[in-house]
Amino acid sequence: MMTDQSKSPDLVFPADPPGSxxxxxxxxxxxxxxxxxxxxxxxxxxxxxxxxxxxxxxxxxxxxxxxxxxxxxxxxxxxxxxxxxxxxxxxxxxxxxxxxxxxxxxxxxxxxxxxxxxxxxxxxxxxxxxxxxxxxxxxxxxxxxxxxxxxxxxxxxxxxxxxxxxxxxxxxxxxxxxxxxxxxxxxxxxxxxxxxxxxxxxxxxxxxxxxxxxxxxxxxxxxxxxxxxxxxxxxxxDPEPITPKPSVTVLVPARNESGNIPRLMSEVPEMGSFTEVIFVEGNSTDDTWEVLQEAIAQRNDPLYRLIKQPGKGKGDAVRAGFAEARGDILMILDADLTVAPDMLPRFYEAVSSGRAEFANGTRLVYQMHDRAMRFLNLLGNHFFAKAFTYVMGQPIRDTLCGTKVLTRESYNKIVANRDFFGEFDPFGDFDLLFGAARLNMKILDVPVRYGERVYGETNISRFRHGTLLFRMLFVGARKLKFR
Structure with a gap:
């Protein structure tokens, strides 16, 4: 289009395209x-x-x-x-x-x-x-x-x-x-x-x-x-449904969540051709490991499995669990049950229909329980949602909702291109979100009902993890927006 300081030859064209x-x-x-x-x-x-x-x-x-x-x-x-x-x-x-x-x-x-x-x-x-x-x-x-x-x-x-x-x-x-x-x-x-x-x-x-x-x-x-x-x-x-009917792996990272295990064992719904559930125990200080061992032994179902997390952080747990997964569609469900397992079929529908290659849960649509999210956390989530939407070029209503769903094929592509961002994300959310945005996958928000935690304490530190979020934002801006 533009020349390197060279004169162009004399080419003469009609002002308007000819009829022929x-x-x-x-x-x-x-x-x-x-x-x-x-x-x-x-x-x-x-x-x-x-x-x-x-x-x-x-x-x-x-x-x-x-x-x-x-x-x-x-x-x-x-x-x-x-x-x-x-x-x-x-x-x-x-x-x-x-x-x-x-x-x-x-x-x-x-x-x-x-x-x-x-x-x-x-x-x-x-x-x-x-x-x-x-x-x-x-x-x-x-x-x-x-x-x-x-x-x-x-x-x-x-x-x-x-x-x-x-x-x-x-x-x-x-x-x-x-x-x-x-x-x-x-x-x-x-x-x-x-x-x-x-x-x-x-x-x-x-x-x-x-x-x-x-x-x-x-x-x-x-x-x-x-x-x-x-x-x-x-x-x-234009998207088309995935055929044949895809199978599912639900990954449940669990650290200090022993009181939630009975509900998790009974409430994960059946989806697709089969539903595999993998618990990744994160070196808990309570009896989560022992409770999970007993619950899985009692269920005696080969589709319910338990592994010990090799490292630290949710991101490490997600990688370890997905490496063992056998399903065509991979789901992350937080063990705190603030998002109920009965929400998962709507994620399955979004991905299996082809409308989404990456389904991202958002807690910021429906009214929350009064004590589900502290006020400063709510403000922070709204701020980071707008900031990450700008950085990633696709509308992302809630970056920190733990429920995320994608196909195994999409996940493998993100893994293959992981070197582009490097090892930067202890949460596991941004490794997936940034990878999906980098590869121009169709990301679709799925609203969820966000409830109050009924057992244990949150593993999130408001100010320490807030600082980490600004770091994630900087990495995303440098790698995705101002590249």
Missing amino acids: ESTWRSKSRMSRSGRLASGVRYKNSLIRCIRNIIPKCSRILHIGSGDGSLLSGLEPEVGVGVEPALDLVDKATADYPQYSFHSSEFEGFEIEGKFDFVLIADVLLDVYDIDAMMRKVRVACSPDTRVVVTNYSQVWRPILKFLRFLRIARPRFGNTWFSPGDVRSAFERTGFQLLSERCEVLFPSRLPIVSSLFNRFLSQLPVFRWFCLHRIYVARL
Whole structure:
């Protein structure tokens, strides 16, 4: 798009697209050939943005692959490019023989196989029929595929026109500027669900310190972000129910909860093809371990199991329990019973229906018991809910509700990408939430009734854990928002 201080050749296009589709496509291909052969710095800034969405070693289908440099910069395990300009396809094939490039119109490609990501980068202005293109994209998608679309902001339209007049930017033929509403409607019409959108690249040229300040920080702040060059959308196929009927593992971390064990043993409902219940005993100072051993022995059910937590903290308990789980859907239920087990089927429905890939409980919708949550805790939960919603880019009403549900497949993906955040979360909530947000999973809040603890004392320290929450917020902001 933007050149590196080079003059663009004299290319003259009609002011309006001609009536003939074939003539329009011919002019568009010529425009792409002249435009996409340069702009190294601009491409590098785009690669930086997309790398935050598409991990290395992914299977990527790139629509509008140009000379192949953007696809190569993402370092895919499998890379396939589609580009209508034949000279760009030839260049990409010569420069990056490890990937496959095909000459085809955006609306007419035929590619076999499914991909982790379909990238549609900066091509909407050149697309003759966006609905036809998106229908082709559907064929390359599985339910886990993420479609990533980058599109120019209309705010930059007069700026780019002026830069082309000064011969600083390349001329282009396409003249279809899609608004954010147009892009969202195209997803909806063609069977896709929008997951997130963010603004990127406030300063498209490279200038030490200034570029980083504008593109990493200011671009994500209110007001400033509306002036970004790009809006990046992430979508998935419209959800479908999981088949066959998925099984369930309910994980119950339990530390100093011996008085709640009888209710837990009797109240966990049956869900799916089978329901496994794993208790992870957290080195209690009371008789929780002994009570659990006796209760499980009396039940004599192989689906009810007990393990001893190897480390400390709820996060460690969750990891230890999920490593032993056999269910297709994984659930976390706190042993304090402030969220009743009979709430779990609504989480199962949200995930098994495909509407959510990660179901997050929220205690802040229904009225609580008078003594269920102290006033300062309530204020803190509301504050952190808004802060983490901003950081993660998806609405999260309650980050600290212990009831969280996701598929085994989603959990395994979070584990595989855990190095991105590192070992930072003693709670276990943010390891999962941040991982799901990083991978653009569909997170859905599920309201729960939050009751008063009837046995034992809370394991939460208001001020010490509040400090840790600010640390979690800083980690999330640095890794997810200002990256």
